[in-house]
Amino acid sequence: MSSFLNFSAASIGGFKHFSGLIPAQLGSGDVNHASVKPFHIPAANANAIFRGDIVTLLSASGGADLPPNIASPSNSVIIGNGGGSGLGNASMAPNVGRWAPADTTSVIVGVVVGFAMTLYTAKNGYQFVPASQESWVLVETDPGVEMYATVPTVPGSAFNLSLGAGIDVKANAGNQATRFGISGLSLDPATIATTATLPLRILESGEQIGNDPTQAGFVAKVTFNRTRHWMGTAAFVQD
Numbered sequence: 001m002s003s004f005l006n007f008s009a010a011s012i013g014g015f016k017h018f019s020g021l022i023p024a025q026l027g028s029g030d031v032n033h034a035s036v037k038p039f040h041i042p043a044a045n046a047n048a049i050f051r052g053d054i055v056t057l058l059s060a061s062g063g064a065d066l067p068p069n070i071a072s073p074s075n076s077v078i079i080g081n082g083g084g085s086g087l088g089n090a091s092m093a094p095n096v097g098r099w100a101p102a103d104t105t106s107v108i109v110g111v112v113v114g115f116a117m118t119l120y121t122a123k124n125g126y127q128f129v130p131a132s133q134e135s136w137v138l139v140e141t142d143p144g145v146e147m148y149a150t151v152p153t154v155p156g157s158a159f160n161l162s163l164g165a166g167i168d169v170k171a172n173a174g175n176q177a178t179r180f181g182i183s184g185l186s187l188d189p190a191t192i193a194t195t196a197t198l199p200l201r202i203l204e205s206g207e208q209i210g211n212d213p214t215q216a217g218f219v220a221k222v223t224f225n226r227t228r229h230w231m232g233t234a235a236f237v238q239d
Contacts, residue, residue: 010166018150018175020052020183021111027144027223033140038116039096039109040064043134046077047098050128050176051113052168052183054099055139056106057230059237063092066136096137101168101188104197108224108233113145114138115181127181143229148206148219155189159205159220166198166225167191187220194217199228 026034037216041049042061049055115121115129116136129135152170155162168191175184191198205211206219213220226232 004149018152018172018184018186020050020185021054021147021149021169021185021222022052023111023140024146024148024221026142027146030193034113034140035110035145036113036138037141038066038093038136039139040066040093041097041135041137042095045129045133046131047100048067048128048131048176048178049098049135049137051111051115051181052185053112054123054185055096055109055112055137056099056103057109057237058095058097061095063094064134066093085121093136096139099169099199101171103199106228107230108199108228110125110139110141110224111145111232112137112183113140128159128176128178143226143232146203146221146223148221150186150215151189151213151218151220152186153189153216155192157192159218162192162202163202165192165202166195167200167202167220167222168196168198169200187222191201196225196227199225201225236238 023034039055040063042058042064044061093108099106099108115127115138116216121135126133129137149169151159169185170188172184172186175186176182177184187200192202200222201224203221203223205213206221208219213217224232226234228234230237
């Protein structure tokens with residue numbers, strides 16, 4: 001199925017809105033078995049988290065209970081006055097936080113694709129995780145997942161000479177869509193290089209109709225740099 005992303009090829013202008021990383025397919029080609037897993041966002045998290053954001057392990061802060069173990073309502077429970085089963089099944093999920101551009105050391109978990117709805121988020125209509133808010137996120141953890149993302153400006157070197165290179169992202173906080181919970185991330189063409197610590201690898205330009213890699217706002221397909229990914233070859237971490 002094709003979709004229109006920008007219309008520069010038709011010389012009528014256009015720009016693909018920032019929307020973070022959008023999973024397209026698994027590296028194995030199997031579209032039926034996504035590797036989505038829940039992770040915990042501690043209340044101390046400093047940055048709002050949206051669908052399409054990259055998240056990394058917060059190895060120094062351990063893990064926390066999954067939503068089913070939230071017990072009775074409490075004024076001290078930021079997550080939303082309780083509302084879970086409280087059955088005592090203390091299933092644990094690792095803590096994660098939002099990726100910061102230029103990070104060269106954190107271990108990448110994957111890309112956020114959704115959130116575990118709680119009473120608090122439902123009552124307040126949150127479509128994302130606000131800063132300083134405990135929550136859970138659903139993350140596509142496959143190290144081979146292939147994703148689309150916007151390239152806001154034309155790279156200094158012809159894009160066809162950059163295939164296979166590494167690339168980082170721009171945060172673009174002002175472009176986050178809080179109403180819809182969509183990330184403001186875009187790819188940062190100024191970071192294209194063969195540097196081993198870059199988080200992403202460029203695979204190709206997007207295959208959508210009208211996608212022109214010689215025009216600002218085109219779309220590229222990327223995957224994670226496995227040397228930075230927790231299911232790839234990144235170093236072990238422990239609390």
